[in-house]
Amino acid sequence: xxxxxxxxxxxxxxxxxxxxxxxxxxxxxxxxxxxxxxxxxxxxxxxxxxxxxxxxxxxxxxxxxxxxxxxxxxxxxxxxxxxxxxxxxxxxxxxxxxxxxxxxxxxxxxxxxxxxxxxxxxxxxxxxxxxxxxxxxxxxxxxxxxxxxxxxxxxxxxxxxxxxxxxxxxxxxxxxxxxxxxxxxxxxxxxxxxxxxxxxxxxxxxxxxxxxxxxxxxxxxxxxxxxxxxxxxxxxxxxxxxxxxxxxxxxxxxxxxxxxxxxxxxxxxxxxxxxxxxxxxxxxxxxxxxxxxxxxxxxxxxxxxxxxxxxxxxxxxxxxxxxxxxxxxxxxxxxxxxxxxxxxxxxxxxxxxxxxxxxxxxxxxxxxxxxxxxxxxxxxxxxxxxxxxxxxxxxxxxxxxxxxxxxxxxxxxxxxxxxxxxxxxxxxxxxxxxxxxxxxxxxxxxxxxxxxxxxxxxxxxxxxxxxxxxxxxxxxxxxxxxxxxxxxxxxxxxxxxxxxxxxxxxxxxxxxxxxxxxxxxxxxxxxxxxxxxxxxxxxxxxxxxxxxxx
Numbered sequence: 170x171x172x173x174x175x176x177x178x179x180x181x182x183x184x185x186x187x188x189x190x191x192x193x194x195x196x197x198x199x200x201x202x203x204x205x206x207x208x209x210x211x212x213x214x215x216x217x218x219x220x221x222x223x224x225x226x227x228x229x230x231x232x233x234x235x236x237x238x239x240x241x242x243x244x245x246x247x248x249x250x251x252x253x254x255x256x257x258x259x260x261x262x263x264x265x266x267x268x269x270x271x272x273x274x275x276x277x278x279x280x281x282x283x284x285x286x287x288x289x290x291x292x293x294x295x296x297x298x299x300x301x302x303x304x305x306x307x308x309x310x311x312x313x314x315x316x317x318x319x320x321x322x323x324x325x326x327x328x329x330x331x332x333x334x335x336x337x338x339x340x341x342x343x344x345x346x347x348x349x350x351x352x353x354x355x356x357x358x359x360x361x362x363x364x365x366x367x368x369x370x371x372x373x374x375x376x377x378x379x380x381x382x383x384x385x386x387x388x389x390x391x392x393x394x395x396x397x398x399x400x401x402x403x404x405x406x407x408x409x410x411x412x413x414x415x416x417x418x419x420x421x422x423x424x425x426x427x428x429x430x431x432x433x434x435x436x437x438x439x440x441x442x443x444x445x446x447x448x449x450x451x452x453x454x455x456x457x458x459x460x461x462x463x464x465x466x467x468x469x470x471x472x473x474x475x476x477x478x479x480x481x482x483x484x485x486x487x488x489x490x491x492x493x494x495x496x497x498x499x500x501x502x503x504x505x506x507x508x509x510x511x512x513x514x515x516x517x518x519x520x521x522x523x524x525x526x527x528x529x530x531x532x533x534x535x536x537x538x539x540x541x542x543x544x545x546x547x548x549x550x551x552x553x554x555x556x557x558x559x560x561x562x563x564x565x566x567x568x569x570x571x572x573x574x575x576x577x578x579x580x581x582x583x584x585x586x587x588x589x590x591x592x593x594x595x596x597x598x599x600x601x602x603x604x605x606x607x608x609x610x611x612x613x614x615x616x617x618x619x620x621x622x623x624x625x626x627x628x629x630x631x632x633x634x635x636x637x638x639x640x641x642x643x644x645x646x647x648x649x650x651x652x653x654x655x656x657x658x659x660x661x662x663x664x665x666x667x668x669x670x671x672x673x674x675x676x677x678x679x680x681x682x683x684x685x686x687x688x689x690x691x692x693x694x695x696x697x698x699x700x701x702x703x704x705x706x707x708x709x710x711x712x713x714x715x716x717x718x719x
Contacts, residue, residue: 173203173204173205174203174204174205174206174207175194175197175198175203175205175206175207176206176207176209177190177191177194177206177207177208177209178209179194180193180194180197186215186216186217187213187214187215187216188215188216188217188218188241188242189217191206191213191215191242192217192242192243194206195242195244195247195250198247198250199246199247199250202249203250204249204250204251205250205251205253206250206251206252206253207253207255208252208253208254208255208264208295209255209264210254210255210256210257210263210264211263211264211265212265212266212267212300213264213265213266213267214267214269214300215241215242215266215267215268215269215279215281216269217241218239218240218241218269218279219239219240219241219243220237220238220239220240221237221238221240221243221283222236222237223236223237223238223283223401224236224500224501224554225238225399225401225424225500226238226277226394226395226396226500227499227500227553227554228394228422228452228454228499228500229394229499229632230553230631230632232394232499232553232554234533234552234554238277238280238283239277239278239279239280240279240280240281240282240283240399241266241268241269241279241280241281241282242266242281242282242283243283243284243285244282244283244284244285244287244290245284245285245286245287246285246286246287247284247287247288247290248287248288248289249288249289250287250289250290250291251290251291251292251293252291252292252293252295253291253293253294253295254293254294254295254296255294256294256410260410262294262295262296262410262411262412263294264294264295264296265295265296265297265298265414266281266282266295266296266297266298267297267298267299267300268280268281268297268298268299268300268397269299269300270299270300270301270302270303270417272301272326272328272331272390273390273391274330274331274332274360274390274391275332275334275390275391275392275393276391276393277391277393277395277417277418278299278303278395278417280395280396280397280398280399281297281397281398282297282398282399282400283396283399283401284399284400284401284403285400285401285402285403286401286402286403287400287403287404287406288403288404288405289404289405290400290403290405290406290407291406291407291408291409292407292408292409292411293407293409293410293411294409294410294411295410295411295412296411296412296413296414297397297398297411297412297413297414297416298413298414298415298416299397299415299416299417301326301328302325302326302414302415302442303389303390303391303415303416303417303446303447304387304388304389304390304415304438304442304443304444304445304446304447305321305325305326305327305331305361305369305387305388305389305390305442306321306322306325306339306385306386306387306388306441306442306443306444307319307320307321307322307325307327307367307369307385307386308320308322308341308383308384308385308386309380309381309382309383309384309385309386310368310382311382312377312380312381312382314377315372315373315374315377316370316371316372316377317370317371317372317373317376317377317380318364318368318369318370319368319369319370319371319386320367320368320369321367321368321369322441322442323367323441324439324441325367325441325442327361327363327367327369328361328363328390329361329362329363330360330361330362331360331361331369331388331390332357332360332361332388332389332390332391332392333352333357333359333360333361333371333373333376333388334352334353334354334357334388334389334390334391334392334447335350335352335353335354335388335389335392335444335447335448335471335597336350336351336352336376336386336387336388336389337350337351337386337387337388337443337444337471337597338351338379338380338384338385338386339384339385339386339387339443339595340385341383341384341385344385344443344595345595345616345617345650346443346469346595346596346597346617346619347617347650347653348379348653349597349619349653349654350471350597350619351375351376351379351380352376352388353392353471354392354393354447354448354471355392357373359371359372359373359376361388385443387442387443387444387469389417389444389446389447390417391417391418391447392418392447392448393418394418394419394448395417395418395419395448396418396419396421396422397413397416397417397418397419397420397421397446398413398420398421398422399421399422399424400421400422400423400424400426401423401424401425401426402424402425402426402502402503403423403426403427404426404427404428404458405427405428406423406426406428406429406430407429407430407431407432408430408431408432408433408434409432409433410432410433411431411433411434411435412434412435412436412437413435413436413437413445413446414437414438414439414445415438415439415442415445415446416445416446416448417446417447418446418447418448419446419448419449419450419451419452420436420445420446420448420449420450420451420470421436421450421451421452422451422452422454423451423452423453423454423456424454424455424456424500424502425454425455425456425502425503425581426453426456426457426458427456427457427458428458428459428460429453429456429458429459429460429461430461430462431451431461431462431463431465432462432463432464432465433463433464433465434451434462434465434466435465435466435467436450436451436466436467436468436469436470436474437466437467437468437469438468438469442469443469443595444469444470444471444595445468445469445470446469446470446471447470447471448470448471448472449470449472449473449474449476449598450467450470450473450474450475450476450596451467451474451475451476452473452476453475453476453477453478453583454476454478454479455478455479455480455502455581456477456581456583457505457579457580457581457582457583457584458583458584459583459584459585459587460477460583460585460586460587461587462475462587462588462589462591463588463589463590463591464589464590464591465588465591465592466591466592466594467591467592467593467594467596467600468592468593468594468595468596469594469595469596470596470597470598471596471597471598472597472598472599472602472620473596473598473599473600473601473602473620474593474596474598474599474600474601474602474618475588475593475600475601475602476599476602477583477586477601477602477603477604477605477608478602478604478605478627478628478634478635478636479577479581479582479604479605479634479635479636480497480498480499480577480581480632480633480634480635481497481575481576481577481627481629481633481634481635481636482495482496482497482558482575482576482577482578483495483496483497483573483574483575483576483633484570484571484572484573484574484575484576485557485572486572487566487570487571487572488559490565490566491524491561491562491563491564491565491566492559492560492561492562492566493559493560493566493570494529494557494558494559494560495557495558495559495560495576496532496555496556496557496558497555497556497558497633498553498554498555498632498633499553499554499556499632500554500556501528501531501554501556502581504523504526504558504578504580504581505578505580507522507523508522508523508578508579508580509521509522509523509578509579510522510523510560510562510576510577510578510579511576511577511578511579511636512566512567512569512570512574512575512576513574513575513576513577513637513676514567514569514574515674515676516674516675516676516678516700518637519567520579521562521563521564521566521567522562522563522564523560523561523562523563523578524561524562524563525560525561526558526559526560526561527558527559528556528557528558528559529557529558529559530557531554531555531556531557532555532557533552533553533554533555534552534553534555535552535553575629575635577635577636582605582606582636583605583607583608584607585607585608585609586603586605586607586608586609587608587609587610588601588608588609588610588611588613589609589610589611589612589613590611590612590613591612591613591614592613592614592616593613593614593615593616593618593622594614594615594616594617595616595617596617596618596619597619598618598619598620599618599619599620599621599622599623599624599656599661600615600618600621600622600623600651601615601622601623601624602624603623603624603625603626603638603641604625604626604627604628604634604635604636604637604638605636605638606636606637606638606639606640606641606678607639607640608638608640608641608642609641609642609644610623610641610642610643610644610646611642611643611644611645611646612644612645612646613646613647614646614647615646615647615648615649615651615664616648616649616650616651617649617650617651618648618650618651618652619652619653619654620652620654620655620656620661620666621651621652621656621661621662621663621664621665621666621695622646622648622651622652622664622665623643623646623664623665623666624656624661624666624668625638625641625665625666625667625668625677625680626638626666626667626668626669626670626672626676626677626697626698626699627669627670627671627672627676628657628669628670628671629669629670629671629672630670630671637669637676637677637678638667638669638677638678638680638699639677639678639679640678640679641677641679641680641681642681642683643665643680643681643682643683643685644681644682644683644684644685645683645684645685646685646686647685647686647687647688648664648665648685648686648687648688648690648693649687649688649689649690650688650689650690651663651664651690652664652666652690652691652692652695653690653691656668656670657670660695660697660719661695662691662692662695662717663690663691663692663693663694663695663717664685664687664690664692664693664694665682665685665693665694665695666694666695666697667680667695667696667697667698667699667702668695668697668698668719669697669698672698673698674698675698675699675700676698677698677699677700678699678700678701679701680696680699680701680702680703681702681703682694682702682703682704682705682707683703683704683705683706683707684705684706684707685707685708686707686708686710687707687708687709687710687712687715688709688710688711688712689710689711689712690711690712690713691712691713691714692712692713692714692715692717693707693709693712693714693715693716694715694716694717695716695717695719696716696717696718696719697719698719704716
């Protein structure tokens with residue numbers, strides 16, 4: 170050990186689970202104010218787990234009443250700590266943390282890292298994966314009636330009875346995603362059956378209609394909401410040269426964090442796979458402060474590569490001249506002191522300062538029975554969580570506010586979002602899903618993106634995701650083969666799309682698109698629910714429609 174750092178090797182013992190050694194090293198660092206834990210250039214297989222109480226798993230329809238979560242490593246209330254791995258002479262990561270995968274179909278797995286209430290936490294030179302991997306890929310050999318047989322690639326960990334969630338078809342020569350997803354995350358009963366020798370078969374009419382011999386195919390053992398890496402209520406969070414090879418669900422969730430930096434963050438599968446994971450790459454949820462991404466790469470995820478959003482509150486009852494009761498969907502998260510609250514009236518926003526707030530209970534509603542696309546069936550009879558908030562304001566509530574009025578605390582939105590020099594590739598959703606303002610995206614590449622490469626605007630009807638995109642600049646970005654499937658009915662098509670689902674007003678404002686290149690796509694730019702747009706110095710090559718105005 171040297172001053173300010175310790176070696177994980179000093180906590181390891183022969184035959185001991187790596188999980189325990191890492192946990193002890195973290196505890197020692199916290200107790201002795203050690204700033205850096207040095208990991209060896211090897212793979213750490215994590216088997217041990219801790220069960221914690223949390224309601225933060227509720228981030229989607231049908232998550233239900235889950236209040237516990239299994240985790241390999243739990244980091245709580247830490248300050249000024251760096252987990253630092255090893256690299257070779259070219260900067261390639263040699264330290265890998267591998268979470269256990271018992272190969273259970275449609276099941277949640279322990280998060281590798283679950284961090285809460287940490288300040289100045291850094292992950293550096295570290296890679297993360299599941300072992301065995303939760304994805305499989307191969308080549309379609311035969312399609313016979315309703316039966317499809319696939320020969321998996323060498324090294325792929327397909328198993329008898331594996332699920333077929335978030336399935337996508339690829340062009341083999343270019344490793345390109347060019348069609349819509351075949352199955353989605355919430356329900357498909359059919360399973361893969363092993364025929365021996367790396368050959369697997371599944372019987373499903375919709376899958377059979379969607380593929381042909383010679384197609385590349387990718388699928389996952391599960392598609393539920395879960396998180397490989399979770400960071401809740403952290404401040405000054407940094408990712409430096411971090412990679413995710415494989416995940417069973419969301420790769421990263423940052424929830425209610427302030428000030429995040431990512432430099433050299435890569436979510437990308439190994440060569441024998443097409444996909445990293447079956448859900449979003451990195452979801453930035455109700456976070457604030459400055460969010461800065463540089464030189465990042467997000468590849469092979471479903472749904473979205475980078476998802477940035479808050480949650481709308483809905484007024485349920487006016488309690489007094491300056492107080493009201495609000496409901497909010499999904500996880501219950503706190504508000505910052507002295508925050509302002511945005512009341513929405515059409516395209517206008519009214520700010521009122523919050524003097525006090527408190528949780529006022531919760532309730533549940535059964536999810537709607539909606540028909541999913543592709544070979545997926547909606548899960549019925551599941552329960553969604555709602556949290557009630559009592560807000561007291563420093564002045565009178567605006568006169569137009571009544572039951573059903575939307576609002577949102579400003580501390581749930583980034584003060585600034587900046588993504589530069591980054592790549593978004595083979596994503597079965599949107600490359601960027603941006604439901605916030607004060608954002609700059611520059612010098613980024615988007616290729617083979619099922620929905621829009623960049624989709625700005627809120628989503629109200631299902632997930633109540635906000636806010637509105639006010640003040641977004643997209644510059645010097647390139648787009649190819651993007652937006653070949655609409656996101657909202659007939660909308661959300663194109664390389665760049667502005668669409669606020671569930672709204673009729675022009676709630677998105679001040680959108681600048683400049684010096685961008687669009688190629689091989691049906692539509693370059695779609696403009697819905699937006700005012701004050703500037704498009705300049707853009708290039709179009711093999712584009713069906715340059716600009717669509719709704």
